[in-house]
Structure formats: structure tokens, C-alpha cells
Amino acid sequence: MTDISFEKLRQEEEALLFRTYGRYPVAVARGQGARLWDYAGREYVDLLAGIAVDALGHCHPEVTESVIRQAGRLVHVSNLFYQKEQLVLARALLDTAPHLGKVFFCNSGAEANEAAIKLARRYQQRVRGRDAQEIITFQGAFHGRTLATLAATGHPRFSDGFAPLPGGFRQIPWGDPAALEAAVSPATAGVLLEIVQGEGGIRPATPAFAAAVQEICRRSGALLLVDEVQSGLGRTGKWWAFQHFGLSPDIVTVAKALAGGLPMGAMLGTDGVAGGFVAGSHATTFGGGALVATAAAKVLEIIARDRLAERAGELGAWAGERFRAVGRARPGTIAEVRGLGLMIGIELAGPGGEVWAALLEKGFILNLTQERVLRLLPPLNIEREDLEAFAVALEEALA
Ligand SMILES: Cc1ncc(COP(=O)(O)O)c(C=O)c1O
Numbered sequence: 001m002t003d004i005s006f007e008k009l010r011q012e013e014e015a016l017l018f019r020t021y022g023r024y025p026v027a028v029a030r031g032q033g034a035r036l037w038d039y040a041g042r043e044y045v046d047l048l049a050g051i052a053v054d055a056l057g058h059c060h061p062e063v064t065e066s067v068i069r070q071a072g073r074l075v076h077v078s079n080l081f082y083q084k085e086q087l088v089l090a091r092a093l094l095d096t097a098p099h100l101g102k103v104f105f106c107n108s109g110a111e112a113n114e115a116a117i118k119l120a121r122r123y124q125q126r127v128r129g130r131d132a133q134e135i136i137t138f139q140g141a142f143h144g145r146t147l148a149t150l151a152a153t154g155h156p157r158f159s160d161g162f163a164p165l166p167g168g169f170r171q172i173p174w175g176d177p178a179a180l181e182a183a184v185s186p187a188t189a190g191v192l193l194e195i196v197q198g199e200g201g202i203r204p205a206t207p208a209f210a211a212a213v214q215e216i217c218r219r220s221g222a223l224l225l226v227d228e229v230q231s232g233l234g235r236t237g238k239w240w241a242f243q244h245f246g247l248s249p250d251i252v253t254v255a256k257a258l259a260g261g262l263p264m265g266a267m268l269g270t271d272g273v274a275g276g277f278v279a280g281s282h283a284t285t286f287g288g289g290a291l292v293a294t295a296a297a298k299v300l301e302i303i304a305r306d307r308l309a310e311r312a313g314e315l316g317a318w319a320g321e322r323f324r325a326v327g328r329a330r331p332g333t334i335a336e337v338r339g340l341g342l343m344i345g346i347e348l349a350g351p352g353g354e355v356w357a358a359l360l361e362k363g364f365i366l367n368l369t370q371e372r373v374l375r376l377l378p379p380l381n382i383e384r385e386d387l388e389a390f391a392v393a394l395e396e397a398l399a
Pocket residue numbers: 051107108109110111113142143144145194198199227228229230231255256
């Protein structure tokens with residue numbers, strides 16, 4: 001296809017880029033829908049979709065068209081100006097969660113969580129007059145790589161060498177309401193959780209745990225902060241994973257899938273907590289620029305129009321059953337298949353490196369997390385046939 005050799009790219013990267021990423025042995029040349037191609041023209045089925053970013057698949061033609069059109073009209077001014085594109089998107093976002101009333105735009109998931117942490121503290125201290133700064137998070141969480149979100153993530157694997165991290169975070173076991181009950185205090189500003197832990201190995205909250213977290217928050221005055229950076233925007237079968245459990249979080253964060261692959265994050269909050277920020281409390285240069293906001297509005301329009309959340313729910317339920325059948329056909333290889341919608345974890349009975357590599361060799365791109373959990377976050381519009389082909393490949397790889 002071209003003369004770009006993988007080995008040459010690898011060497012150049014080693015010379016030019018900080019060594020922050022453990023790369024897969026693939027150099028991606030282009031993508032379309034649920035397919036990627038490398039520079040040698042080899043085709044892959046992308047079951048990872050940019051780790052939940054490419055929810056509409058790669059290069060969705062309608063998103064591409066709206067980005068091209070907007071790029072010729074207005075890309076960026078400054079948040080010193082009123083911008084219609086932000087309002088169109090804000091309205092679309094708030095329509096997905098009627099109990100929420102305000103949006104702050106930023107550029108990534110970590111930034112959305114930073115905004116959420118700042119808002120929770122400032123709301124408690126300036127609006128409620130409470131001396132509450134602590135944010136409680138859960139073991140297995142992942143909230144980002146800025147210093148505060150590293151502290152919230154609370155795992156030494158990510159924070160090694162970065163001490164001192166900001167204070168005011170406390171981490172407790174996942175899924176244990178008694179631990180939360182014991183941890184909340186008058187100093188608690190908020191409780192931050194992923195409804196389905198993503199990096200932590202696709203671990204959904206149980207309905208009882210989710211309900212208990214909200215109840216403890218309400219009783220103690222702590223805010224309920226839900227990180228939907230990975231699980232949001234239809235992936236789990238509803239617009240938001242918290243909606244499976246009937247929760248009403250005070251603050252919700254989102255990023256990844258929001259702008260169809262362009263960098264964008266957002267924090268949504270109730271009208272009540274929104275009073276925690278005043279002009280000058282928080283800001284970001286690029287947040288909500290016209291180009292990314294236009295892309296995101298188109299993404300939301302397509303998810304709604306094509307009923308992709310419902311599709312993710314149905315297809316995810318089917319895929320979960322199909323992968324369990326693979327486990328039955330290969331006894332002793334799969335410990336558990338779990339998830340919600342098209343957020344799927346296949347926990348293997350042992351370390352998964354070889355199975356992962358065999359699947360890549362067969363042309364399936366997915367992620368291995370927690371050393372033994374195959375993580376699938378495919379485009380919401382992926383064809384069932386692609387998941388069926390993956391199931392067949394998985395059964396072979398487990399042989
Ligand atoms: C649940 C969750 N929160 C936050 C983040 C951080 O997002 P970003 O990498 O855009 O900063 C991630 C990224 O994987 C995530 O999965």
C-alpha cells in the first residue's frame with residue numbers, strides 16, 4: 001500500500017516521543033466504521049474503538065461532513081464570547097438527563113473530573129458553608145492522569161514517582177456500602193465513582209451498591225459525582241450508566257465519545273450545585289470551541305436518531321451470552337463475562353497476554369486490562385457479524 005515500514009516508525013518514535021505509551025505492534029494508516037488498516041493494507045476489526053472514543057466507528061461520514069463545514073466557518077474564538085454551537089450541544093446533552101441543568105465544557109476526561117472535584121469543594125465551602133474538602137473514591141477506579149485525578153485514582157501503578165499528590169482524597173473498597181458508611185464524615189465534599197469501572201476490569205456496580213452510595217450521599221450532605229467518561233453516551237444501553245440504577249447524581253463527567261474523536265470533555269451538574277462556580281472560578285482556553293462542539297452535537301444527534309443506546313444494550317446482551325457460550329465450549333478458560341451494554345469484560349482464568357496476541361494476529365483489536373480481562377468497547381453501530389467472528393476467533397485462541 002505504501003512504503004512506510006512498521007520498524008521505521010517504531011525507531012523514529014523511540015527517537016522523537018516521550019516513552020509514555022506501551023504501544024501495540026500495529027501502525028494505523030486509516031479507519032472506516034469498525035475497521036482499521038495498517039500501512040501494509042492489513043485489515044483489523046476494531047473492538048476497542050479508541051478505548052470508547054469512536055462510538056460511531058471511524059470517520060462517520062456525517063460527522064466528517066459537519067466538521068469540514070464548521071472548519072470553514074469558525075473553529076475557535078475564546079470563552080470571552082457567546083457561542084451558539086456550545087448552546088446547541090449543551091441543550092442536547094441536558095436533554096439526555098433531565099435532572100441536570102448546567103454544562104461546563106473542557107477537553108478531556110481528566111479535566112472534566114478536575115472540574116467536578118473543584119465544583120464539589122467550592123459548592124460545599126462557598127454555597128453550603130461547610131468545611132468539607134474530602135473526595136471519596138473507590139479501589140479499582142480510574143479518573144485520569146492530572147495530579148488531582150491521580151490522587152482520585154489512588155493506584156500506585158499510575159502515581160509512582162509523582163509525590164506529593166494533592167491531599168483531600170480517601171479511597172475505600174469497591175462495592176462495600178459499609179466501608180462508605182464508615183468513611184463519610186462532615187469533611188466529605190463528594191463521592192466520585194464510575195458506575196461501571198472500566199480500567200478496573202469492567203466491573204459494574206450492583207443495584208444495591210449504587211442505591212446505597214446515593215442514599216449515603218444524600219444523608220450525609222456529600223455530593224454524588226459520577227464519572228461517565230468511558231460509560232457515557234449510550235455505551236451501556238442507556239444514555240448514562242447511572243440511569244440503569246435510577247440514580248440522580250449531582251455532577252456527571254463525560255469525554256471520550258463526546259466529539260467523535262476530537263478532544264472534548266464536559267461536566268454536567270444540577271442547577272443547585274452550579275452555584276458553586278461563579279465567573280472566574282474555573283476556565284479553559286479550548287473548552288467548547290465551535291468545531292468540537294459542532295462535532296459533538298452531530299454525534300449526539302446520530303446516537304439518538306439511530307437508537308444506538310438501545311442497540312448497544314441489545315447487542316451487548318447478545319454478545320455476553322455468546323461469549324459465555326465460548327467459555328462453556330472451552331471449559332476452564334473463561335472465569336467470567338461481565339459488563340453493561342457494549343462495555344464488555346471477558347475475564348480469563350489466567351494471564352491473558354497470549355490470548356490477546358493471538359486475537360490480534362487474527363485481526364481483532366481489543367484491550368487487555370488487569371492482566372486477564374479482555375476489554376471490548378466496540379463502536380455502538382458495529383455489526384453483529386463482527387462480534388460473531390470475534391467469538392469464533394476467541395474460541396480458537398483459547399484452544
Ligand atoms: C472512567 C474514566 N475517567 C477518566 C478518564 C480520563 O480521561 P482522559 O484520558 O480523557 O483524561 C478515563 C480514561 O480512560 C476513564 O476511563
